[in-house]
Amino acid sequence: MSLQPMKPSELARKAVNKEELFILDVRNEDAFEDWKVEGVNFEYMNVPYFDLIDGVEEIMDDLPKDKNILVVCAKEGSSVMVGEMLADEGLEVSYLEGGMKAWSEHLAPVKISDLANGGELYQFVRLGKGCLSYMVLSGEEAAVIDANRMTDIYTDFAKEKGVTINHTMDTHLHADHISGGRALAEESGGTYWLPPKDAEGVTFDYKPLEDGKTIRVGETDIDIQALYSPGHTIGSTSFVIDGQYLLTGDILFIASIGRPDLAGKAEDWVQDLRTTLYERYRELSDNLIVLPAHYTATDELNDDGSVQEKLSVLYKENHGLNIEDEAEFRKTVTENLPPQPNAYQEIRETNMGQVAPDSERKREMEIGPNRCAVR
Amino acid sequence: MNVTKTLDATGLACPMPIVKTKKAIKDIETGEILEVHATDQGAKSDLSAWTKSSGHELLETDESSEVLKFWIKKGE
Incomplete structure (x- = not known):
């Protein structure tokens, strides 16, 4: 043999x-x-x-x-x-x-759905780290949300589809992986959007993602609407795409919820997390399909390799959305948390542009699982 | 530190630094010290795990320069 x-x-x-x-x-x-x-x-x-x-x-x-x-x-x-x-x-x-x-660096697109007027929505699944990123395509334009460091995957896909990436945005300042948002925007001449409250330490220009902001993709107008939803970070922002999909970033996952401690402020942010999950998201349509920025275990993968579920189903089945007692909720998301992601401080500094490690060091920093969730 | 033997494993990728270390430590006596130089970042965790499992002792590690240095005391 x-x-x-x-x-x-x-x-x-x-x-x-x-x-x-x-x-x-x-x-x-x-x-x-x-x-x-x-x-x-x-x-x-x-x-x-x-x-x-x-x-x-x-x-x-x-x-x-x-x-x-x-x-x-x-x-x-x-x-x-x-x-x-x-x-x-x-x-x-x-x-x-x-x-x-x-x-850890492998990621591949899975089609989530067709959107209005010939648009399309893809989820890029990074199995090694459990990271999920998204591309919205419409007409000759595209937007990428929560892009990973391996930007060539998105640019190759955009080329194949005949679209130009005009917008890249991050739902929050990531602590588990190095964002490709800024590099991708630079490569394709697009705009990089970040929630301003997460961007206080950044050393580069970005466009502020504020609550209620609408970003249009393509001539046929696929709307990406920003929804301020703090808790994992103070700036965490969700997106509603085409009125059908809710991109929750690291606030709400399929089988778990976001942890509030990766910027060292668990006690301060736990109430924000509670308000986002138990009030702000509850006011949204039940029919929205949740598309998170991570998953933890492979049993969260659907048969087609995608990670998605209806918001109404999560309100029934996700334990993190069903802790009625506030004190117990606080305890769940601040005590006995899993270890923090590998090199998470250095990753945050990299994503803020404060340090610029070489590519080998970037790979080293991303070793390990994402660890952004509280189960 | 009284070093009995020095092994240059710089420029070698995993698994060679450990393969060579394992070989080199056969040439010294119990209680004597082997100094290992390596550039493969993986050598840090692997040498530490290997010394633990094989009964040797990793006395000191110097990560201050590009060439990583390790001092291993041979066990029984």
């Missing part, structure tokens, strides 16, 4: 299609505990590569003989070393091309 490479896109397809796969993760135990490739029907085994340098005999009995095995490591090198040893033992084995770093 020979060792085969597996591209992140192929692994993504397996995750979305809920296929079976046996993953031998050869990173060290802390790294594996912290973050791994998620799939509903994936099985895992974690043995650090440094325990396998002298041979794989000790783990042979624990590996399946009738299943595809994928060896995963941080950057690829160690998975190739271990993979070759397993292939020599006669196993069907592949390695993840580019390792967890490449997995």
Whole structure:
């Protein structure tokens, strides 16, 4: 048997299609505990590569003989070393091309819907980090919301669709990933919009996203309406697109709600979060479909690989929307929170333009899951 | 620090820094110290995890320059 490479896109397809796969993760135990490739029907085994340098005999009995095995490591090198040893033992084995770093950077568009007058709405799913971003297309124009750092994915897609990206906007100042909004606007000659209350420390020009602001995309007028919805950050802003979709940013997810502590102000912002979730969103139409900026677990993925649900369903099923007692709500969102995202302070500073790390450091900073939610 | 042996693993990508370290530590005696130089950022967490699992002791780490330096005391 020979060792085969597996591209992140192929692994993504397996995750979305809920296929079976046996993953031998050869990173060290802390790294594996912290973050791994998620799939509903994936099985895992974690043995650090440094325990396998002298041979794989000790783990042979624990590996399946009738299943595809994928060896995963941080950057690829160690998975190739271990993979070759397993292939020599006669196993069907592949390695993840580019390792967890490449997995973290993979994102692909899923069509959410057609919009009025020939417009379209796409969700870009970044499986490795659970980040969701959006592109609204209409006529010859497009807007991108919560763009990731890998801007070529959006520009290539826009080119393919024959549209120009005129607007990029972030629902808030992100703490878990580096925004591609500003770079994308610069590359395509568009405008970058940010909520002014999140932009106090920024070192560059932006257009302020204020409550009630309407941004038009294309001649056929797809409206993107800004709705001030603080709580995850003080500036957090939602968007209503074409009267049908509610982009909630990091305020409301499918199975969880946003955490208020990533800028160090949990106590101050918890009341804002409560008001947004229990009053402001409640006043909106029940028929709106919620499109969040993140998801946490793969069971939030629909069969088509998208992440979306009706607002009315979330008001029934999302625990974070059903905590009647205010004190209990406060406790839930401020105590026993999961660890903060990797390098979140440095990521915030990068997104404000205060520091400009090189691309290798940016990749390092984004290692790990998004951790923006309270479940 | 009394260093018995120095290993230059600069410019090498994972898994080579650990592969070489593992080999180099065989050449010194228990209680002696191996100094490792590496440029692969992954070496930090991997050397720390490896020394723990293999019974050696990571005495000190210097991350102040581009070349990362590690001092490992050989265990039993």
